[in-house]
Amino acid sequence: MVQNELRRLLEAVNFAAERHRFQRRKDPDETPYINHPIRVAHILLGEAQVIDLTALLAAILHDTVEDTDTNLDDIESRFGSEVAAVVAEVTDDWSMDKAARKNAQIENAPQLSVAAQRVRLADKIANLRDLGSSPPAAWSLSRLQEYFDWAREVVGRIPGEHIELRKLFGEAYDRRP
Numbered sequence: 001m002v003q004n005e006l007r008r009l010l011e012a013v014n015f016a017a018e019r020h021r022f023q024r025r026k027d028p029d030e031t032p033y034i035n036h037p038i039r040v041a042h043i044l045l046g047e048a049q050v051i052d053l054t055a056l057l058a059a060i061l062h063d064t065v066e067d068t069d070t071n072l073d074d075i076e077s078r079f080g081s082e083v084a085a086v087v088a089e090v091t092d093d094w095s096m097d098k099a100a101r102k103n104a105q106i107e108n109a110p111q112l113s114v115a116a117q118r119v120r121l122a123d124k125i126a127n128l129r130d131l132g133s134s135p136p137a138a139w140s141l142s143r144l145q146e147y148f149d150w151a152r153e154v155v156g157r158i159p160g161e162h163i164e165l166r167k168l169f170g171e172a173y174d175r176r177p
Contacts, residue, residue, distance in 0.1 A: 005053050012060040012079060013038065019068040026136035036126060037063060043122040048164040055115040058086035062119055065091045089116035090123070102150055109157035117158045121165040124151045128172035141177055148176040 016037050023033035041059040044050040057079055064070040065087060072091075076084035089112055092101045105120075112120060128151055135144055155169050 008053065008079070009041075009056060009060070012057045015078060016060050016064055019064045019070050023067060025130070026138070027130060027134040028137055029134065031134075033063075033067070036130070037061070039126045039129075040119065040122045043125050043165075043168065044118055047168060048118075048122070048162075050118055050165075052115055052118065054082050054086055055118045057083045058090065058115060059119050059122060061087050062090050062123060066094065086113060086115045086119060089113060090119050105154045106150075106157055109154050110159055112158065114160065117160055117162065118165065120158060121155060121162055121169060124155055125165070125168050125172050127151065128169070128175070132172065132175040132177065135177075144177045148173060 017034045020033040020037070024030040025033055025036060037060045040062065041056050044052075044056055044059055050056070061075055061079065061083065065072060065075065072084050072088055075087050089108075093104065094101070096104065109117075109120065128148060131139075131144055131147060139147075152169075152173055155166070
């Protein structure tokens with residue numbers, strides 16, 4: 001990556017860290033939330049060798065609209081319309097109930113752009129790994145299993161080969177409780 005791309009990536013990490021600064025994951029250790037988007041980007045770049053800057057920026061920013069007071073205009077003004085479009089593709093519509101949101105991820109998976117496909121795959125890998133190693137105490141075994149199976153259904157609808165990401169997803173799914 002060239003200097004400008006690295007600068008943009010660090011700007012996204014800083015932006016996301018600021019937006020998620022008071023949030024914690026639901027795991028027993030209450031891990032700082034920012035670890036999740038960083039992990040998603042690491043899966044893309046460090047494990048799957050995805051060097052698409054738009055996908056990497058969107059990976060870092062993918063939960064800011066859902067989980068903070070950030071909106072897509074904020075993302076667009078700071079990181080451009082292409083990144084904002086990918087973030088929009090992977091952002092759930094919270095005006096819908098939980099079942100409808102989960103179904104929408106399944107139904108919308110085939111229409112995702114390539115960058116959004118990569119982010120969605122890496123996000124599901126990160127989530128399965130986290131749930132497999134340190135699930136929220138309040139989650140029952142059946143809820144964990146349902147999440148794993150739902151994630152597999154979403155990933156199964158994503159077009160394209162994404163060979164390394166699918167391999168990583170399969171390894172994460174194999175640890176289904």
